[in-house]
Amino acid sequence: MSRGSASVQGFAEAVVGLAQTYPNLILLDADRAAHSFLVPFRELYPDRFINVGVAEATMVGMAAGLATTGFIPVAITLAAHASQRAFPFIAQTIAVPRLNAKIVGLEGSVLGNNAGAPRQAFFDLAVMRVLPHMTVVVPADAHEAYRATQALVAYDGPAYLRLSSWDVPAVTDRSDEFVIGRWKLLREGSDLLFVAAGALVYTALESARRLAEVGIETAVLNASTLKPLDEGSLAEWACRAGAAVTLEDHTTVGGLGGAVAEFLSRECPIPLLRLGAPEVPETAQEEILDPDRVAETSREFLERRRDKHPSGR
Amino acid sequence: MSGNRQLSAAGGYRELEEKARKVRQDVIRLLLRQGKGYVGGALSAVDILTALYFRVLHVDPERPHDPERDRFVLSKGHAAVALYATLAERGFFSLEDLLARSPEGIPSFPDMRAIPGIDMSTGIPGQGLAVAVGMALGAKRRKSGVRVFVLLGDGELQDGAVWEAALAAGHFRLNNLVAIVDRNRLQHGGDTEEVVALEPIVAKWESFRWSVIPVDGHSFEELIPALENVGYAQKPTLILARTVKGKGISFMENESRWHAEVLTREDALRALEELGVNVQEIPLEL
Numbered sequence: 001m002s003r004g005s006a007s008v009q010g011f012a013e014a015v016v017g018l019a020q021t022y023p024n025l026i027l028l029d030a031d032r033a034a035h036s037f038l039v040p041f042r043e044l045y046p047d048r049f050i051n052v053g054v055a056e057a058t059m060v061g062m063a064a065g066l067a068t069t070g071f072i073p074v075a076i077t078l079a080a081h082a083s084q085r086a087f088p089f090i091a092q093t094i095a096v097p098r099l100n101a102k103i104v105g106l107e108g109s110v111l112g113n114n115a116g117a118p119r120q121a122f123f124d125l126a127v128m129r130v131l132p133h134m135t136v137v138v139p140a141d142a143h144e145a146y147r148a149t150q151a152l153v154a155y156d157g158p159a160y161l162r163l164s165s166w167d168v169p170a171v172t173d174r175s176d177e178f179v180i181g182r183w184k185l186l187r188e189g190s191d192l193l194f195v196a197a198g199a200l201v202y203t204a205l206e207s208a209r210r211l212a213e214v215g216i217e218t219a220v221l222n223a224s225t226l227k228p229l230d231e232g233s234l235a236e237w238a239c240r241a242g243a244a245v246t247l248e249d250h251t252t253v254g255g256l257g258g259a260v261a262e263f264l265s266r267e268c269p270i271p272l273l274r275l276g277a278p279e280v281p282e283t284a285q286e287e288i289l290d291p292d293r294v295a296e297t298s299r300e301f302l303e304r305r306r307d308k309h310p311s312g313r
Numbered sequence: 314m315s316g317n318r319q320l321s322a323a324g325g326y327r328e329l330e331e332k333a334r335k336v337r338q339d340v341i342r343l344l345l346r347q348g349k350g351y352v353g354g355a356l357s358a359v360d361i362l363t364a365l366y367f368r369v370l371h372v373d374p375e376r377p378h379d380p381e382r383d384r385f386v387l388s389k390g391h392a393a394v395a396l397y398a399t400l401a402e403r404g405f406f407s408l409e410d411l412l413a414r415s416p417e418g419i420p421s422f423p424d425m426r427a428i429p430g431i432d433m434s435t436g437i438p439g440q441g442l443a444v445a446v447g448m449a450l451g452a453k454r455r456k457s458g459v460r461v462f463v464l465l466g467d468g469e470l471q472d473g474a475v476w477e478a479a480l481a482a483g484h485f486r487l488n489n490l491v492a493i494v495d496r497n498r499l500q501h502g503g504d505t506e507e508v509v510a511l512e513p514i515v516a517k518w519e520s521f522r523w524s525v526i527p528v529d530g531h532s533f534e535e536l537i538p539a540l541e542n543v544g545y546a547q548k549p550t551l552i553l554a555r556t557v558k559g560k561g562i563s564f565m566e567n568e569s570r571w572h573a574e575v576l577t578r579e580d581a582l583r584a585l586e587e588l589g590v591n592v593q594e595i596p597l598e599l
Contacts, residue, residue, distance in 0.1 A: 026454070047454060053484075058443040058477045065447020068433060069459070070380055073447075088437055089474075093444055097425055097434040 010145030012037035064093035079105025079121030108162035126254025147178035206291035339398035388441020389466035405430030439472030468500030483522030530554025
């Protein structure tokens with residue numbers, strides 16, 4: 001498996017290609033252009049690249065104005081800024097009026113981000129997910145980010161794309177089809193289900209391999225669209241396994257774990273362990289990143305469940 | 314301006330004054346139907362909206378989605394009923410149809426998905442200018458002649474997002490953008506200068522690289538040439554329109570309590586009478 005598959009790279013590559021297909025595609029940047037990944041687009045399409053300065057809220061409002069005048073705006077900022085500085089504009093000028101604008105959150109991860117809690121995006125998914133009409137996508141690697149960017153630009157509606165600079169081995173293929181709202185089953189298993197998003201899909205796969213060594217067959221779903229949930233896949237594999245673990249580099253409150261819990265409590269109420277960052281994420285990294293620890297935590301979770309219900313499921 | 318144009322314009326202003334009176338009547342009727350709303354700031358904006366929709370904006374009610382139409386954003390969204398009444402008078406939809414809706418069907422803030430002719434939904438103060446900046450910049454990038462107008466409340470200038478967007482508009486030299494401040498000097502909590510002082514407004518906007526034109530916001534003679542002052546300097550235009558809160562209704566004028574006071578039927582009938590309506594003809598259920 002090759003390194004160098006941070007999702008932000010797939011996005012950067014995709015927008016350059018999409019600019020040719022969509023003459024009305026326009027990028028807005030809140031002074032992140034210094035990030036090398038935006039340079040190729042800016043150089044090829046200077047008229048379709050607007051640096052609005054350190055003004056994330058205004059950037060999103062401008063994206064709304066551009067969307068109403070026939071553009072497909074893609075507004076890029078840090079996920080922490082999108083969710084904490086621009087959020088009221090995303091809510092009221094993009095999501096509620098259902099405008100065709102895309103918000104891109106960079107460094108949407110607690111992994112590899114030593115900025116500390118004041119600057120980390122660890123609850124961006126929770127707040128984006130509550131917005132009406134909002135599509136929320138978290139690609140697992142660069143390949144998926146490439147396809148997801150294409151799908152979101154082709155889709156007519158508001159969307160939040162969470163990107164990470166965390167290098168992960170690729171878990172998808174560039175030729176894989178990406179359909180908004182459809183999850184891919186990456187591994188079958190009937191003892192346990194892993195539902196993972198973003199960079200932690202890789203961890204989930206690795207942990208599943210370790211669990212297989214001790215006789216626990218674990219299915220792995222790549223939950224690349226957080227909203228809308230792929231309810232069909234989730235219900236099918238959760239009911240089959242009878243227990244599930246969610247994995248996200250985000251607080252366990254309101255993000256993937258929250259979304260899965262909301263759905264399963266209604267459709268398939270099974271024991272669910274939510275792994276992710278605590279509310280202040282400083283110590284999160286090893287617990288959610290290390291496949292050995294995730295496998296061990298998951299095994300203990302299953303055992304506790306058997307102790308409570310010795311007759312099995 | 315030539316003598317002839319002056320003369321014909323003067324004649325036209327009488328017609329506009331008649332339109333504005335009708336719009337004010339409809340504002341009162343809509344508020345009574347809603348059973349809530351913001352009457353003072355709606356009435357102060359009526360002449361500005363009348364000037365825009367009957368003289369300035371290139372819009373066609375038959376083609377409300379024409380991509381080449383001028384755009385209008387009501388950033389002071391709480392004056393929505395004034396916009397609805399103006400759009401109806403301009404022919405975008407029938408006011409009677411709107412009045413026939415349930416009170417919940419007449420949103421207190423402009424909803425582009427619910428009411429025809431509205432270019433942008435606005436509900437939270439301080440957001441409209443940034444959207445208008447995006448519209449104006451988009452028109453520039455497409456080399457289109459579309460002009461963008463946005464109406465702000467004066468109390469709204471206390472919101473920092475306004476200044477962020479003002480900075481951007483000046484930077485991008487958006488001479489196809491006109492912002493109008495409805496300077497009625499009264500916000501919910503009283504005199505703007507006592508709540509959080511805004512003056513000197515002219516100097517502030519000029520320092521943000523805007524052309525500023527102060528006008529009497531109830532004079533079409535002053536409003537219309539100012540609103541048409543687009544595209545000359547490489548700057549956006551700010552029209553500081555001095556207005557009277559509650560304009561047109563004697564007992565509402567300059568009274569801050571009419572910012573959000575609910576109209577009783579008695580208030581409404583009195584107001585309509587002042588606006589020249591024969592209240593004997595008003596149906597009881599209105």
